[in-house]
Amino acid sequence: MKISVFGLGYVGSIQIGCLARLGHTVIGLDANPAKTAQLGRGMAPVREPGLTELIAEGRAASRILVGHSPTEAILDSDMSLICVGTPALSDGRPDDRQLHTVIDQIANACQSKQDRHLIVVRSTTLPTTHDALLNRLRAAGLIPDTAVGYVVHPEFLREGNGVEDFFDPAFLLFGGATASDRRLLDQLYPGLEIPVYHVDRATASLTKYAGNLFHAVKVAFANEIASWSEALGADGRTVMELLIADHKLNLSAAYLSPGLPFGGSCLSKDLAAALQAGDGRGLALPLLAGTAQSNRLQIETLATRLILLPHDHLLLIGLAFKPNTDDLRDSPLVLLARRLLDGGKRLRIYAPEIVHEQLTGTNLAYAERWIPELPSLLTTDLANALSQCSAVLVGRPPTNVETKLIQSNRTIAYDLARVAEWPTTVGTHERGIVQDAPV
Numbered sequence: 001m002k003i004s005v006f007g008l009g010y011v012g013s014i015q016i017g018c019l020a021r022l023g024h025t026v027i028g029l030d031a032n033p034a035k036t037a038q039l040g041r042g043m044a045p046v047r048e049p050g051l052t053e054l055i056a057e058g059r060a061a062s063r064i065l066v067g068h069s070p071t072e073a074i075l076d077s078d079m080s081l082i083c084v085g086t087p088a089l090s091d092g093r094p095d096d097r098q099l100h101t102v103i104d105q106i107a108n109a110c111q112s113k114q115d116r117h118l119i120v121v122r123s124t125t126l127p128t129t130h131d132a133l134l135n136r137l138r139a140a141g142l143i144p145d146t147a148v149g150y151v152v153h154p155e156f157l158r159e160g161n162g163v164e165d166f167f168d169p170a171f172l173l174f175g176g177a178t179a180s181d182r183r184l185l186d187q188l189y190p191g192l193e194i195p196v197y198h199v200d201r202a203t204a205s206l207t208k209y210a211g212n213l214f215h216a217v218k219v220a221f222a223n224e225i226a227s228w229s230e231a232l233g234a235d236g237r238t239v240m241e242l243l244i245a246d247h248k249l250n251l252s253a254a255y256l257s258p259g260l261p262f263g264g265s266c267l268s269k270d271l272a273a274a275l276q277a278g279d280g281r282g283l284a285l286p287l288l289a290g291t292a293q294s295n296r297l298q299i300e301t302l303a304t305r306l307i308l309l310p311h312d313h314l315l316l317i318g319l320a321f322k323p324n325t326d327d328l329r330d331s332p333l334v335l336l337a338r339r340l341l342d343g344g345k346r347l348r349i350y351a352p353e354i355v356h357e358q359l360t361g362t363n364l365a366y367a368e369r370w371i372p373e374l375p376s377l378l379t380t381d382l383a384n385a386l387s388q389c390s391a392v393l394v395g396r397p398p399t400n401v402e403t404k405l406i407q408s409n410r411t412i413a414y415d416l417a418r419v420a421e422w423p424t425t426v427g428t429h430e431r432g433i434v435q436d437a438p439v
């Protein structure tokens with residue numbers, strides 16, 4: 001395949017060397033003539049282990065060409081990889097001017113191109129920018145997905161490890177590829193066995209951000225924990241080493257599914273203790289403090305949105321802080337129930353795992369503190385409660401029997417616990433609440 005690559009920075013230069021190694025003919029372009037001159041001399045425009053050899057090899061085999069005219073390069077290639085920079089503006093927004101320039105160049109060249117051109121954006125930017133770039137193409141008379149392909153293909157490589165990451169990424173992610181785009185994209189990485197995911201453009205773009213944000217949070221977390229451990233007399237490095245040795249709960253998918261805020265007898269209490277101990281030693285822990293704040297905000301936001309829904313009679317399924325327990329302490333569902341009642345909703349609670357007469361100690365005290373009227377709200381007759389409510393709030397994964405009853409009752413259900421097994425055909429995601437419309 002013949003591919004034009006716009007931008008010879010870290011991402012673009014690595015694409016050029018690696019795609020040439022995979023057998024493609026690549027045309028490299030950059031707004032900075034010093035970079036194209038370097039490429040012309042068979043040198044890597046950036047320093048990356050292994051890249052110099054790849055570029056020299058590609059130049060010698062005439063698989064790496066230097067582009068001097070964007071129009072010629074676009075007319076002469078099947079697809080363009082856009083790898084230009086998206087630095088931050090002073091207010092945090094990505095500066096997308098380099099992207100706009102390249103899109104205009106492509107739009108201009110495509111006016112006289114017979115074959116459909118595929119635009120593949122490897123630069124990192126937000127969905128709003130992609131929308132703006134798609135509008136630019138439309139304004140130039142090029143209907144995306146028809147006259148041109150436009151695919152968001154985030155790059156996940158790390159500088160310093162870029163060549164290795166290019167050939168062995170965790171997965172390849174494409175957003176917005178049509179069937180004909182996919183046929184071309186299938187030829188982009190010949191011989192590499194890499195999982196491929198196709199999603200919409202916004203999901204692809206935000207998955208890239210989510211990854212980087214997660215990395216940033218991990219670094220900040222490790223540093224806060226290490227400082228906090230040291231302030232309390234432990235070895236921070238060892239604490240972190242032991243933390244990451246647990247692949248069951250700590251380095252795993254556990255606790256990474258969006259759903260209800262955390263609760264229970266441990267997380268909130270231990271977070272409060274850690275913050276208090278840090279505070280007592282003059283140690284600011286903004287990430288951990290923000291975590292407690294974020295959790296409270298999740299409950300508040302959820303409650304506010306549910307109160308605004310046009311359903312007066314609500315049935316809440318579940319009440320404990322997680323499935324398979326009757327532990328109500330610090331349960332987000334208890335706080336949610338309180339907020340819904342205070343917000344004027346009529347509420348029934350179906351949670352057969354909670355038997356009020358059997359609640360004791362701090363569990364009972366917590367229930368009585370927040371929902372003194374609990375005994376009158378609890379019901380064990382799901383079918384009857386469903387027939388009387390105007391909407392169901394699913395606060396924990398329902399059993400098969402419960403699911404059948406909920407779905408056969410044809411009541412609108414809001415899946416607060418994000419029960420992934422529910423058929424997607426009956427659910428539409430609306431601001432984080434899955435609204436399960438009647439089938």
Ligand SMILES: NC(=O)c1ccc[n+]([C@@H]2O[C@H](COP(=O)([O-])OP(=O)(O)OC[C@H]3O[C@@H](n4cnc5c(N)ncnc54)[C@H](O)[C@@H]3O)[C@@H](O)[C@H]2O)c1
Nearest residue numbers: 007008009010011030031084085086098101123124155159
């Ligand atoms: N650096 C990384 O590790 C990395 C990893 C993944 C994704 N990304 C993303 O990839 C994009 C590129 O990152 P980078 O680090 O390679 O950027 P960079 O700033 O190193 O390189 C961008 C290049 O684009 C060139 N350019 C600007 N306008 C141009 C135009 N109109 N035509 C041709 N070339 C033009 C610049 O001269 C520059 O050489 C960014 O959006 C970045 O967020 C970077």
